[in-house]
Amino acid sequence: MNRIVRVPLSALLMAAALLAAPAAAPADVLTLNDGRELFGDLVRLDAEGALLRTATGEIAIPAGDLLDAGLLRSYGVAGESTPAEVRDPRIAAALASPPAEAEYPNAAAVVLLDEGILAVAPDGSTVYTERIISSILKERGRDEANTIREYDPELETVTILHARAITPSGIFPADDRAVADESSHGAVPGYERERSLKCAIPESNPGAILDRAFRTARKPSPPDRPFRLVFQFGGAEPVRLARFVFRRPAGSAFDWRVRTGECALERTDTVEPDGTLVTTLEARDIPPTPGESFVPPDARAMPRVVVATATDPQALTAFYAAELARLRAELPGAAAAASAFAGGTPAGRTGAVALHDAFVRDILLAPVPMEHYSLLPSRPAERLARKMANALDKTFLYYALARAAGLPVSFCLVRTHGEGPLSEEPFSLAAFDAACLRLDLPDADGGPVWFAPLYENHRFGVLPEGWQGADALPLDGSGDVVVLPVDDARASGLDRVLTATLGADGNLAVRAVETWRGLYDAALRPLKQSSDEERLKWAEKRLADAHPKATLLEFAIDGLDDLSRDITVTTVYRVDDFAVAAGPYRLFRMPGLSRGAFAVGDPVRKRDLYWGAPEAETTRVAIRLPDGLALRHLPPPSATFRPGYAHVAGCGYSAGALLFTDRLERTALLAPRAEYPRYKAFVEAAAAFLREWTVLEAR
């Protein structure tokens, strides 16, 4: 060991300045207790201290001054330190003739290669190797240089094989300074399992080619955590070549499904001498996805292949039901706990609702998706003790309590809309991303009710958006997949009743009563956490949005704390100069509503229309007119009816009062793009009615 010396600040700053490594050649780093960071090659480290070789010589740091020593690794490709040494023909070709903006005028990046190679070993372990090469054309394409890979550390390891930018002037690999392995849910005690490995590649400006490769090795999957992998062909930027290679031994339990969509997939199958089956799927020149609103989730629309350890529905339901039975047995005192929640032994629908309303309030929902933690519920006693559970655990906990109390509740696995149709991938536990319950009541009591006891703001029986109409697997042993019910449009929405008086001065005095239902109700109910002052400010801001000139006079909100009731909001307000004075005329539009047509500006659409749940809004406004003003003009009525949506509005005059009515309803969850022109006309008609003027004239 060299002589240990204390180094003056100026010398260290100089060393840092000289040696803080350019991206292409990272050094090791010594961090000192005083906050300084020194870069160089770590020659020696022991109980005495560290010796760092720098461009200006060697620096010895006593151990007492050291905070940490980092050994930095760069993620280049061995033997390729200059662009001329790059062996990949795609990159060489791209360097020689970069993708031009003229060729891709709309793109920020072009994906030259998006490749995934899945190799399954005879023991069921897998290695998935990804390689993505893209050429950056515009500034927004630089985000391609940041990548994250999530993994289950109990089954998987993720390795960055290489991550680099290549320009005509050099190769710039990522290094450990911009690589981090983090806990995805570290702030949620009890659900910390999933981790993420992320990396940022330097020098990713337009003109650069980004080349990165990752390997995910996975142990054989246990039954409760089956393997599932999705490879999607295409994305937000154009793709020249997307390739998925699937290598598996003959007789492998791994199954796969392909959705081609509008993408031309080329498939080749070969058998290697050792019997390994190799299937390759390739797609070339895939256009980017359009940025339209109200589009179906990518999982429902994009071409893709899904590989999973498949099972059959009966086997899965038998396995899962047995596991649930085992876990239920681990919750002693469940019946008493259910009674404690419900305020007495819950029975029938009333009991289920009472249990639900207390349960969703008292058990905190942990924001960790089941696929990030476990596809089987956790031990219910622990979750009950913590009073916190993620969606799967919370649903199971309710189920266990309800069953212990004798409620006829059954458990179902759910495949929400965000994951696409169940039929489009191998049947597997990993194909499900949620769970719900069914309360089986005699028809006399209203028949079965599907519900998810998750959210403190959702009333009993209100399924979240994306669940309605989704596939579900009841664990009743039949193995039959069912479709979850879709609400009637009336179940979710808003009803407004405005009673108003217009003064001769043009001021409008209004009493408005709104009733919020279903998912609308759930969106408003978080206000129960607010103080009276906060709610008043919410009401004032909301009124100002609708009528910037209004003054709130009274405000009340009822039902927030009671999940058995709809929420009712009552406001009394005055809008000065509501009716615009224009010479002898007074003009105004229907108050209390605003609608735009931004989302339907385009004359055509490229993707289908999609919504998460039905909805309906009704508005009824009665305005008493002042003496001295005569009605000169009324808005014309408007009516649009199509299967799946409708709008009806009109205005009438009777006995000194105007009556506006407006009803908008949508029951469709999906509309094909061919239907778009009619949907556009519907939205525009609904918006146009609110632009119509009522004209009064001085008598």
Place this chain on the structure above:
Amino acid sequence: MTPSPSAACRIRPATPLLLLLLPLLLLLARPAPGAADDPEPAPPREDAAAVRALLRDGTILPGPVTLDGGTVEVGGRALPREALRKVVFDRAAAAQATAGESGAEAAQGRRLDGDERAEFELWNAQAEEMASRNPDANYLVLLDRIEHRLRGDGTRESRSRYILKVRKEQAKQFARLVRWFVEGRSRVSFPRARCLKPGGLLLEMDPASPRVSTPATDASTFIKYQMISGMIPGVEIGDILDIEVLEEETNPFKKEFWFPQMYFQSAEPARRADALFAVPEAMRLHFTRRNIPDGAGPHESVEGGERIYRFALENLPPYVAEPLDPDYADITPFVQASLFRGWKPVTDWVGAMWAENARPSEKLAAATRELVKGCRTDAEKVAAIYHYVQREIRYVIVKGDMSTLWGSWPADTIRDQKFGCCVDKAQVMSAMLAAAGIRSTPVAINAGARRLDPEIATLSITHAISRVELDGKILYLDSTGYNHRFPHHAGMNHGREAVVPELSGLEAVPLPAPEGNAVRYRFDMKFSPDGALALARRGVFTGDEEAMRRGYWKSVREDEYARVFAGVANELAPGAALGKFGVEHCHDLDGPFATVFDCAWNDYGKRAGDLLVVPLPNAEFDFPEAALAARKYPIQYESVNLREFVYAFAWEKGRLEPAFLPEARTLECAIASYATAVEPSGDGFTLTVRYTRSGTEVPVADYPAFREFTAKVARASREPLLFRVLPEEGGDAR
């Protein structure tokens, strides 16, 4: 209030992306404490580090560690050098629990003993009394206490205690305890984390259950802090939580930098909030005090060899946010301490690092000369460099310890790797400007956060920009973003105090003229008696108004422009038919960003009998910040603003005649004005609407007048044009 026990319950809104460094800055600038179960721990010896090795596969091995060239030995086990990622010399001693998943706590609970029961009953009585005055509270803070202590050896601790009554669901989030620390510098423990049930049952968090993890940040942030999290089991509405958190900084990077602080008010009512700041008797503290009532402190005393300063506030109302209110620390009770007056120790420390890092290498100097070789003036050179740094350096936060966190990486490193954060980009700016012969320096600024005190320094600073000397004047530029055209910079800097090393103190960043943050639209409109309208709109922007729009349009794929413009037109009025459209200077900073489009409607104007009603497109002014009938706090805009709309109208002569046109008028308040002017032009007339706001603050006393002004503007801006439709010859207008 001190940082709340759960990140999920913080009452302040999330900070912008640029401010992601704040948590780490706060953490590293924070005081430190003693062991959980040892009220007076012996100061750790300098050589008492626990050595740990972190391997690339995630394994953590205890030391000792030796490395000699390519040979590594950890705890007697030989490893290849490639397997080793990091060696930590942990002077935070008693290592935190290792990374992993939280174990299940024993939630058995026990009955309270006699003393505990008496204390519990007292708290319940206090809560009952508070509840009678605050029946709508989410939770009731019975005690919010912090004790900041600087020890004789320069190590520190912050011991905070919260006692609160859970009243609604959201407050149950306090059961989750989450704190950050820096490995080797600080540590966190939870000496008390318990839940008292109304029936007298006590549930405690298992002291062994909190776990350490590396928390996930966004894809472009790489900073070295760790998180410890635990959970008090079984928390329900009606429970009382009693939480004590001990944060110790046993290895401070600079002993004289100690800037402890306390926020006294939270989103819910507090019965008592107090703070204690203790230093060795020979030392003194200096305070910045904001909104502290008379008599609330500091009360100074000397006890047991310590000089102690105490603050205590009682019966604090909840803080309820208002639109555009100033930073929380500027409007609620807040104190922050420092061991010295003024900023010189901070500016000397950071200035030395910046001076070194902003020195251009010959390579960078040559590149700069090449960049500015066509520039004729210094202003052109500054503009070229400003635009280059904004566009070429991607915003990625890569930080090690204090020298890279505060001092940045050397400018050459940043330019080579083409990514960096605000302070990194400011180094590149200064280095390149120096190479071009223009003096400049990076400066720190608390953008989007509390105002800085000229006498009391802090390291809780969110941002860094550049101070440039150009033609004998001082100019501030912010190269962090990608979209500001010279000489504009982000509005969050305007009017804020910059920490300037060469001044050893603060300097205010000037407000621009309203024209420096402007929206200007021109509408050419021609309409027909049936309401049909042909419209051409051109918008030109400056300042944040420009940067925001350029940033948005950059994010839109070019083949999506038609969809977006069609949507904009359809939002003006449904049924729009889009014509030509485009954007100017979207992907460059060489000229003002502009949007242009033509569109037409068959029925933009609405017929009402023989009248045609024509609303002005884009004209409606809204002021959500003036929505409240009354305010407790001022309105604080980030910057000034100008909005100018010019409407040139033409119509079919002989078929329409004006029945009502907006009158020329001027409305004014203390900081803003709204003016309309009508002039004949060509076949029609031109209406000009101009809203100018030259100030950024509306004091509470001025709010009623300001609100009245905004109501008048809102009303005036909604007046439509009214035309009478004349009958065609031999026809009927109706």
